[in-house]
Amino acid sequence: MTELELRDLRKTFRSRGRPPVDAVRGIDLALRSGELLGLLGPSGCGKSTTLRMIAGLESVSGGDILVGGTSVIDRPAQARNIGVAFENYALYPPLTVAENLAFGLKARRGNARGDVQRKVAEIADRVDLTGILDARPAGLSSGQKQRVSLARALVREPDVLLLDEPLSHLDAAQRDTTRRELKRIQRDLGHTTILVTHDQEEALSLADRIAVMKDGVIQQIGTPYEIYDSPANLFVADFVGEPAINLLPGTVTDDGRARLSDSVHLALPVPVTQGREVVVGVRPEDLSLTGEDGLPARVVAHEPLLEAGVATLALDGVERPLVVLTGPEVRLAHDEQVRVAADTRLTHVFDAETGELLR
Structure with missing residues (x-):
């Protein structure tokens, strides 16, 4: 298990003829090994940009990212050993579930064929995919696709797991079931995890701690009880709670x-x-x-x-x-x-x- 730390992390988007946009404005976060942190906020507040910078999919304008105490700011995405489950699943339609799970392992050097098959079988059993390994994405339900996306991120045994709105495409019944499964899997495997979401119920029920974000700035960090019972400002108070305060x-x-x-x-x-x-x-x-x-x-x-x-x-x-x-x-x-x-x-x-x- 691995700690994750963000130090004054910043991202400014620049385009010719337009003023710069500060999407992330100096984030400081420290995750304990095995912790699940919910990054909660409205659309456009900088949550996904933060996640993409951690994963190495977006360049960094300033600050640092440390995994296990070592800076990864200059490492490409493939060298960071960070697993990402995307909002839109990002599965390969021509491939079976088993082939989707194995794709990233085969692309990395040092994984023998037998090791790939073993790892795929192990994670499929953990995430309840064993019965559909030969199926293709087109024939899967939304809940099954989400589990495949999660399993593909986990099969590489990442140091850090990043979940980008993992339940947003599921209906209410699937969301409740998948949320419980997600919490069980994260607890069992112990991955240090960031869950990006705009859904307060999702963050409150899954996260060990929550960081509430607005306009590229973290407004408050605390346990779900601290965020709900002692909001630091009007934005946090109004954003968290149903019915609203x-x-x-x-x-x-x-x-x-x-x-x-x-x-x-x-x-x-x-x-x-x-x-x-x-x-x-x-x-x-x-x-x-x-x-x-x-x-x-x-x-x-x-x-x-x-x-x-x-x-x-x-x-x-x-x-x-x-x-x-x-x-x-x-x-x-x-x-x-x-x-x-x-x-x-x-x-x-x-x-x-x-x-x-x-x-």
Whole structure:
């Protein structure tokens, strides 16, 4: 197993007649041996560019990449021993599954025919492909194609494994199954892995740690619990969580509460200077409908889902609606009057100008 480290990694795209574009703007990351890190962010934030630089498929504008403590920045892709499973599978249609798995091994010197066959058989057994080794990609399901792509990256016994949106083409049922298989395989084989994804559920369920990225900059690094429970700024808070966190602008009053409207004031978990403009963040599951206490609200909509309900409420004078998770037994009618309370211990306060969490 091998450590991976990125030091001030940067990538600037330049084209004649156009201003340069800074796609990756100084990333510092250190992965422990055997760790799976989720690189999470919206499309265009620099995730795939970072992955391609690590793999040697994209030139580097600045910084360094170390695998096992040794810089690989000057090594070509084929000399880095890094496995990549691509979003679009990148399988060879004329070849069988077995031939696709063996292709990279045969291209590398030093692999005897018997060793290639043994390695293909071993990885096919690990990834449950033994029964389709003679099939061609055209006859495979999306889930099978994804497993072939993953197996082809693993069969070379890489020092580092890079997964580029590996589940994006799968339907919901296949995604759940493949996600569990992927986690099992990574744990069993112990490869140091980066998972590039825009899917927060994928990152939260698979990764040991998550790096949330925006505009070429990492906003926060932490465990899934740290990212979810203690977001460093408004972007992280808003990007991670389903249903999304409630973000309510307000002004701090002389008694230390946030005034969301003339009649709606919320207690804050930390002392904040009077008059400061803030955004209060409360996750839907940290709100509760109460019998007597709490703020008066009107039910705009209620979705009674099987395992829970999602209520959308209107607070007096507050422009943004409030989303609350309810128990499956709760029944609410349109325009019904209710009271809602927030758990102050789980409330987040962000500076309205900088977006940073106030601690």
